[in-house]
Amino acid sequence: MPKLSLVVPVYKVQGYLPECLDSVLGQDYTDFEIIAVDDCSPDGSGAILDEYAERDTRIRVIHLTENVGLGRARNAGLEKAEGDYVLFLDSDDTLSAGALTAISDRLEATGNPEILIYDYARTYWDGRIRPNLRADLLKSDDETRTFSLAERPKLLDLLQIVWNKAYRRDFIARTGLTFPPGYYEDAPWTFCSLISAERIALLDRVCVHYRQRREGGNILKTVSRKHFDVFDQYRRVFDYLDAHEELAEWRGPLFRKMVDHYLTILERPGRLPQDARAEFFHRASADYRARLPEGFERPGGGRGHKYGMLERDAYATMVSAMTAVKLRQTARTRARTAINRSKRSAMGVFYQSQLRMPLDENLALFSAYWSRSVSCNPAAIDAELARLAPHVRRVWAIRPDAVARVPKGVDYVRVGSREYWAALARAKYLVNNVNFADAVVKREGQIHVQTHHGTPLKTMGLDQQKYPASTDMDFVKLLERCDRWDFSISSNRFSTVVWERVYPCSYTTLETGYPRNDVLVNAGPEDVRRARAALGLADGTKAFLYMPTHREYQPGFTPPLDLARFAKELGPDVTLLVRGHYFYGSSPHVAELRRTGRIVDVSGHPRVEELYLAADALITDYSSAMFDYAVLDRPIISYAPDWDVYSAVRGTYFNLLEEPPGAVATTQAELLRLLASGEYDNPETAERRDAFRRRFCEFDDGHAAERVVRRVFLGERTPLPVVPFDERPHAPTPAQALELVERA
Known part of the structure; x- marks a missing residue:
């Protein structure tokens, strides 16, 4: 015991x-x-x-x-x-x-x-x-x-x-x-x-x-008639006193606690519905008179006056007193509002005028990676929206320097233009995988969808406060941006738990899976073949996709891998696809090595999902790419030469060296040995990958985008059931795709 x-x-x-x-x-x-x-x-x-x-x-x-x-x-x-x-x-x-x-x-x-x-x-x-x-x-x-x-x-x-x-x-x-x-x-x-x-x-x-x-x-801070429960609770207290005569001395002190509690509920905003306040007051007054102990002395000052109003059941007097207080508060609020209006004028008179216009119920504005591209989860939702709800007009926010990369046929507005501010102000739906700018006003009736852009290994949101060396983020501003969310998309329960803790705002979590990963489940052999052909990968070539993540303590993209040595030692039948983190942009270091022909810089490729389909295996360190690539059930190699530094500076949610999605290498020599020998793909690494997939690809069954569209845009409350894990397909490997195409 x-x-x-x-x-x-x-x-x-x-x-x-x-x-x-x-x-x-x-x-x-x-x-x-x-x-x-x-x-x-x-x-x-x-x-x-x-x-x-x-x-x-x-x-x-x-x-x-x-x-x-x-x-x-x-x-x-x-x-x-x-x-x-x-x-x-x-x-x-x-x-x-x-x-x-x-x-x-x-x-x-x-x-x-x-x-x-x-x-x-x-x-x-x-x-x-x-x-x-x-x-x-x-x-x-x-x-x-x-x-x-x-x-x-x-x-x-x-x-x-x-x-x-x-x-x-x-x-x-x-x-x-x-x-x-x-x-x-x-x-x-x-x-x-x-x-x-x-x-x-x-x-x-x-x-x-x-x-x-x-x-x-705290449910006690919600507007509800449930606050009337307090009367039953104090009835129980005084029933207990009635049943224990030896405790009679506590009637006075507990009476005072009861009255103070009733007054607190009356005085605190956001508890009682407006049409229930009078009823509550009268019930409180009845309790006051019924339980008033003999010889009780009211407290002094304003509190004592409130006791007196309860004793007399003087609700009108109480309302008048509280109205006077409210008027003083309103005057202060108006002053603050005037200041805020002057600040908002910086957003532009045009935006302000558009905010007064009606919402366009059939307009959706999309953005991804700070309006750098048409990609990721928002792009997958866009495509499914076109299929299920073609009446909704779909527009993308694109930075002026990225307009040339917008796919043909995509409707877009340039960030900062009048059309952009009009769309922000009037679109019913705003979908982003990051946050919109601080200047954006969340209108009543607008629906903001936060799709996120990866399962977190590294600490995010408020958890970054524990690692100040990794960020200079203004966390107050961060949460003000997150307050605009109506829906947060999650691909697994692990992410759900993290998001709800590190972004503590009042949104609804949709555990749908990541829409961008639908293609990794549904793609066929021809899709895989097309993805490889677009990269110039010949049949029989083994392609490793190398995706290192961003390191806050490094100013630019310096791969912790000797790419020239990699190309030399693995031989002519291996091609390395190198994708730097999007923070780095075009990398001169990688550009210099492209001329070898066996190293392909895919940093600017618009669809990372196509790179996943084309690659035989993934090499990464701490990138969220590992969680998405795992959907394919292909080998993943964790190359983590600086794990101690990275985990100390940025912080992580689990130890990648102990719970990897496959093989692990901490030195370049070890990595080359794994790749050359084929040990990166054996029964032991497959077992690790299976455990990893079951944990982190929990909802990725190929129907994520449809779930989002049906819930958010079509208002359906009953979600599509998730396909059982062992019954899900996934795109064929490049070797399987070649065999299937030749057989056909």
């Missing part, structure tokens, strides 16, 4: 859940169990729990068959807890390092009290940490002393939460404590447990990091 049981209710937290679980499993204290309750979460949270439970026997997972809410989910976990003490941890929060050791030590030092209260701190997306404003209440002159609430009544002023306390399990059983359904379920549990405990101890140490989710993860 463990000493500590941690009950973790889980619902729609897949972006934060791994960090929560890691913070517990990584503790130096080990005598604990985790009871994780999947509250019928619609995202991948349940699968994440199962994966963790497979790796660590201290985790037990309960999958509920229906969503029952936070309180009842905690009850389900509580029923299975076997520890001497029960702790509750919300699944987007984390334990601080050493927290469980500190908690266990204090429990022992204080003689196993019924409740131990410990401290917490609020953490924010930008790295800020704000201490508990009432942390002073946890200070004690004698750290081994226990007491009842009567000796420290100010503890009632702590936030009404359950996850900053350890509760002795036999105390919970003796008092019959359970969590009620509905909002504000912590109030009955917190108040009833504190007033019932005979021995309470304190731990003046931050043990929980309370995540302040930027995207509004």
Whole structure:
């Protein structure tokens, strides 16, 4: 039997859940169990729990068959807890390092009290940490002393939460404590447990990091009639008092907590629907009069006036007072708006005029790689949109210096032109694999689709804050851009979890697969043959596609591979296709070597998918190309000569050397040996590739673009089912394509 049981209710937290679980499993204290309750979460949270439970026997997972809410989910976990003490941890929060050791030590030092209260701190997306404003209440002159609430009544002023306390399990059983359904379920549990405990101890140490989710993860901040649940919660508190006459002394203090709570809900914007405010006030007033303790003294000042209005049921007076406050706030808001308008004038009078025009419901504006090309996921969505919804006009935003590379027949506008600003202002749909510029205004009714352009190995978004040497990004501006997203496209659950954590905004994730990878599933032998012919690859030539990624600490493209030596040692039947990262543009270093004829610079090729089809194998380091190329089930060689430097400077989500998609080489000599001997393609590397594909090509079944178009443009809510992994085809290899064509 463990000493500590941690009950973790889980619902729609897949972006934060791994960090929560890691913070517990990584503790130096080990005598604990985790009871994780999947509250019928619609995202991948349940699968994440199962994966963790497979790796660590201290985790037990309960999958509920229906969503029952936070309180009842905690009850389900509580029923299975076997520890001497029960702790509750919300699944987007984390334990601080050493927290469980500190908690266990204090429990022992204080003689196993019924409740131990410990401290917490609020953490924010930008790295800020704000201490508990009432942390002073946890200070004690004698750290081994226990007491009842009567000796420290100010503890009632702590936030009404359950996850900053350890509760002795036999105390919970003796008092019959359970969590009620509905909002504000912590109030009955917190108040009833504190007033019932005979021995309470304190731990003046931050043990929980309370995540302040930027995207509004707290349901208490949502506009809903569910806030009326607070009346039932305080009914339960006072029913408990009625059933325990020995606790009558707490009627006054708990009455004050009730009234303050009601007023907070009334005063906070974004909680009660406007048409429900009067009803809420009248119900609060009725509770006030029904539970007013004899001899109760109101607080002084403005707060006391509000108590008086509740007692008199003076809703009109309350509204007048709040309206006066609102008018003062409105005046300040108008001043800020005037300043913002003057700033927006920099966008141009024309753009402003177009923003006042109606949206064109049948116009979609596409962009890829900062408007450098017609490519990637947006191009695949464009093509499928033409097939399924030809009534939607499709226009591309293209930089003036890239206009010459626009494929024939593609409608486009030059970035910066009047046509460009008009399209941005009036298009119903905006599709991009990066963010649109800061100047772009998200209009009501517009739909922004963020397709991304790769599965992340390197850290992205807010995670880059941990690696300042890799970026000079303004993270506030980044999240303001991401706030415009309505949909975020994902090709696997791994990416979904990363995107939702590092871009914490209110968008809908579409786990469709990457549209650009559809061709890698659906292409036939003729497509492969055409791709090779366009590159001048003769039959029988083995083509290796070399795609190193961008390194922030290098100013230009300097391949960590001696291309001339590569060409010489591998012989005349091998061609190396070299594609530098798009950040580098045309590379003089590679251009000099093109004249050999066996090294082909494909950096400017418009469709990387065609390069994938043409290549017999991929050589890369940390590029997201490996995740896409894996769809083809062809050999992938990870050439990582500077892994230690790259992972330290940029940060990565997993160790590529330990979980590669195939063969691994860390020196050029090792790479040449692998290629010359054929060891890059053997049963061991095939097994690694299969595991990699199942993890990262999860939804890439050839129907990704169709899923996006049906959901976003056609409004269909039921997605196409994903083809089972083992039933999916993929494009033939070059050798297979040659054989099939000759046979035909």
